[in-house]
Amino acid sequence: MADGSGQAIGGIPRLAGLPASYLEKQLGYFASGVRANVFMKEFAAALTPEQRANVAAYYASLPAPAYDSSIAPAPALVSQGEALYKKGKPAQRVMACAGCHGPTGAGLGKMFPALAGQSQAYMIEQLSIWHTGAKRDPDSALMLMEAKSLTPDEIRALAAYIHTLGFAAAKPQ
Structure with a gap:
């Protein structure tokens, strides 16, 4: 587009x-x-x-697009994803996404892109690729380690939360 x-x-x-x-x-x-x-x-x-x-x-x-509330994820899914994004899964040694992609999903430096506002479908696809152990590009080794410990439900929850990042005013409550 x-x-x-x-x-x-x-x-x-x-x-x-x-x-x-x-x-x-x-x-x-x-x-x-x-x-x-x-x-x-x-x-x-x-x-x-x-x-x-x-x-x-x-x-x-270009400016990031406005939040599309017609594809807003379920609040419970967003809440589960928020916990994973902010805290990770310490027992499984999965780091918090916020540590590399920033607390608002704006990204950090050249290695860690902005995630805020990415569609759920795209995030599910990318996290699922890494979950299977497939290397997406030379910079994705860290994501391989992180995503392999996520369940499909956790991947969906993270994708839901990431989609709402950057849209605090429109985020489902």
């Missing part, structure tokens, strides 16, 4: 407002085939490195 809002139903992530350095790196991974995605590989491989940098800068310059 040209506005960078993504497409929740298709599991297409929000790109608007993500750091240009992160987006450019991911486009490079897609172009080289390091990160697998049939559609993105074709698109990214057709771009020069300069064009990938320009595309990344464009999406980084």
